[in-house]
Amino acid sequence: MKTGSVLWVERQVEPLREKTVxxxxxxxxxxxxxxxxxxxxxxxxxxxxxSRSSIREALRYLESEGLVESRAMKGMFVxxxxxQQALEIYEVRAALEAEAARHFAERxxxxxxxxxxxxxxxxxxxxxxxxxxxxxxxxxxxxxLFTGARNATAQNIMRSLRxxxxxxxxxxxxxxxxxxxxxxxxxxALIYEALAKRDGEAAAAACRAFVAxxxxxxxxxxxxxxxxxxxxxx
Numbered sequence: 001m002k003t004g005s006v007l008w009v010e011r012q013v014e015p016l017r018e019k020t021v022x023x024x025x026x027x028x029x030x031x032x033x034x035x036x037x038x039x040x041x042x043x044x045x046x047x048x049x050x051s052r053s054s055i056r057e058a059l060r061y062l063e064s065e066g067l068v069e070s071r072a073m074k075g076m077f078v079x080x081x082x083x084q085q086a087l088e089i090y091e092v093r094a095a096l097e098a099e100a101a102r103h104f105a106e107r108x109x110x111x112x113x114x115x116x117x118x119x120x121x122x123x124x125x126x127x128x129x130x131x132x133x134x135x136x137x138x139x140x141x142x143x144x145l146f147t148g149a150r151n152a153t154a155q156n157i158m159r160s161l162r163x164x165x166x167x168x169x170x171x172x173x174x175x176x177x178x179x180x181x182x183x184x185x186x187x188x189a190l191i192y193e194a195l196a197k198r199d200g201e202a203a204a205a206a207c208r209a210f211v212a213x214x215x216x217x218x219x220x221x222x223x224x225x226x227x228x229x230x231x232x233x234x
Contacts, residue, residue, distance in 0.1 A: 006032055007047040020050050020058040028067050028078055029163045031170070036080040036230050039068065065160055080229060081164050086222045089164055090215035096158055097142060097211060098204040100149040101191065105200035108148030113196055116144050120192045127181050135170045141188070145195075171225040172218055180217070187213065 009016070009023050024044070027033045044055045059076050062068040069079045081089065104112075123137045139162070146155040158165075187210040194203035218225075 005047045005049075007044070009048045009050050016050060016054055017057050017061075020048060020054050021061050023048060024058050024062060025065075025067060028062070029159075029166070031163070031167065033078050034229075034232070035078050035163070035167045036232070037078045038074070039076040039078065067160075067163055079164070080226065081168075083223050083226060086164070086168055086226065087215065087219060089161060089168065090211060090218060092157075092161065093165065094208050094211040094215070096154050097145070098207045100142075100146050100151065100154060100158075101195060101203035101207045102200035103149035103151055104145050105195055105198045105203050107150045108195070112144060112148040116141065116148075116192055116195060119144060120188060123188065124185055127185060128178065131173050132170065135166065135173050138169065138188075139166055167229070168218060168222070168225070169214075171229065172214070172221060175221060175225065176217060183213070184210075 007023055007027055009019050024033070033039065039059060041052050041055050041059075045052055048055065059068050063070060063076070067079055068076055070076055108116075119137060119141045123134065123141065126133050126137065142158075146158055149155070187206065190206040191203055191210060194200075194206055
């Protein structure tokens with residue numbers, strides 16, 4: 001068994017195409033395959049250990065999910081959102097995260113509330129120390145939120161956007177001044193405190209305020225972020 005590649009696909013009972021899709025999807029979500037990066041079939045075959053036909057099938061499926069895009073005469077690429085799509089993502093986040101907070105307050109277990117608190121404490125600890133870990137823990141915070149909300153459809157929609165959300169979050173965190181951090185933490189604290197009290201309305205309002213602030217910053221900087229990402233991807 002080859003163990004040197006992050007993308008290596010284990011041959012298990014699960015159909016190979018589905019396993020390949022999962023491996024490539026997770027590589028995109030984790031940004032092992034970066035937004036804007038060209039996906040070369042030969043290289044993916046070497047990294048995953050599966051056939052070119054399996055790679056092609058998986059890429060077509062991921063294209064239907066919006067994670068991969070075909071560019072005429074150039075091949076397949078990890079999808080890089082346009083400015084308009086990036087701003088629309090914030091609108092979707094505001095709607096779904098607010099409703100997830102409302103449902104979390106009603107449906108989450110005490111253990112999930114405790115997990116949310118633990119995650120928030122980690123966020124506060126690392127916010128000024130490690131920008132990438134800070135972004136990853138914010139993602140973890142909202143993953144707990146959606147799990148506790150018990151709405152699989154909403155959770156699946158957010159997971160389909162996860163790569164683009166994380167990409168935008170990571171890029172904006174890196175360019176944002178440190179002076180934004182205390183206010184961001186204060187707004188996240190309001191989300192957690194409302195959920196700990198099981199106050200769905202207050203939690204929903206806090207989520208909308210948190211996303212609105214992020215969207216306002218992104219609107220002023222997203223064109224620069226996407227241009228830089230395109231340049232990095234070549």
